[in-house]
Amino acid sequence: MGTAPFEAANLQKHGNAVFLINYPVDSTTEPAFSKEPEAVRNATLFAQRHAAEYNATASRTFLVGGSAGGQLAVITTEKLLPQGAVQGVVSLSGPLDVVSRAGEEIKAMRKALGCLFTACSEPFERQWSPVANITFCVPMLLFGSLTDRVPVEEQLAMVAAMRAAGCPVTLEVEPEGHAFAYRYRANPLIFAFTKGEGEASLRT
Numbered sequence: 019m020g021t022a023p024f025e026a027a028n029l030q031k032h033g034n035a036v037f038l039i040n041y042p043v044d045s046t047t048e049p050a051f052s053k054e055p056e057a058v059r060n061a062t063l064f065a066q067r068h069a070a071e072y073n074a075t076a077s078r079t080f081l082v083g084g085s086a087g088g089q090l091a092v093i094t095t096e097k098l099l100p101q102g103a104v105q106g107v108v109s110l111s112g113p114l115d116v117v118s119r120a121g122e123e124i125k126a127m128r129k130a131l132g133c134l135f136t137a138c139s140e141p142f143e144r145q146w147s148p149v150a151n152i153t154f155c156v157p158m159l160l161f162g163s164l165t166d167r168v169p170v171e172e173q174l175a176m177v178a179a180m181r182a183a184g185c186p187v188t189l190e191v192e193p194e195g196h197a198f199a200y201r202y203r204a205n206p207l208i209f210a211f212t213k214g215e216g217e218a219s220l221r222t
Contacts, residue, residue, distance in 0.1 A: 025198060029082070032209040035074030037065040041090065049132030052146070058090050059098040066103070080106045080212050084197030085168070086130060088112020092148040092158070092176075101154045108208055110161040111168045111197040114176040116147035149176050155185035159211045161204050163192040 026036040041057040042050035062079065069076035081104055083091035088109030095104045116131065117140060131138050131146060144150045149172075158180060162170035173189050180187035190207060192200040 025082075025201065028201075028205055029209070029212070032212070034080075034212055035069070035072045037061065037072075039087075044132075051130065051132035054086075055090055055094045055098055055146075058094040062094070062099060062103070077105075078212075079104050080108065082108040082110075082208065082212075083112060084110040085112065088197065089114060089116075089130075089148065093146055093151065095156050096148060096151040096153065097146075104156055105214075106157045106159065106211060108159045108161075108211060110200075110204060111163070111166050112148070112160075113168050113172060114148040114160075115172040117143045117150065149179045152179055152183045152185065155180075155183065157186040157211075158188070159207060160187065160189045161192060161197075161200070162189070163195050163200060165194040166196050168196070 022038050026038055029036045039058055039061040041054040041061075044050045058081070062081065065072075065074070066076040066079060081091035081095060083089070089112040091107050092109050092112060092114060095107050113130070131143065158176075160173045160176060162168065162173035164170060170191055173191070177187050177189045188207075188211075190204065192203055194200070198204075
């Protein structure tokens with residue numbers, strides 16, 4: 019769970035109903051992918067169906083994730099949820115250019131795609147790469163850092179792809195840290211984003 023309960027409490031303090039999503043992880047012999055985005059989809063639809071029970075508004079749904087969770091939030095919105103189901107996505111240090119990273123033979127990225135013992139095919143990598151799957155617009159708030167183990171170039175590539183598609187996107191580049199490690203700087207922007215405030219921009 020990591021910092022998830024802490025982040026959930028912060029979002030709740032700012033008027034958000036929060037659902038924490040757990041998703042499968044790899045075993046030593048079986049990859050979790052693509053059960054992970056399916057779990058995110060199913061949890062999102064569950065939360066929307068039961069929104070009234072938790073004092074939530076189904077028509078104001080945002081997915082927020084850090085690191086692998088950031089990638090899952092984006093790709094699930096793009097590929098597995100109906101258009102209009104999500105009003106915004108926040109990704110902190112999410113790997114968004116999977117083709118680039120898997121093509122560089124990064125073991126962790128191949129493993130994340132379920133290719134535990136062999137290289138993934140490029141069509142498969144592209145199928146699950148957020149930067150290559152923008153078919154409709156969902157506003158996005160992206161974060162990266164200059165010292166991140168997920169290169170900030172991936173966030174910049176996503177910004178370029180979003181803007182080419184005419185979609186609203188904001189990128190905040192932090193000086194250091196990974197995902198929720200820079201949450202104290204990111205949180206005010208996240209709170210504003212979930213309230214529908216601010217405008218698309220790029221800040222460093």
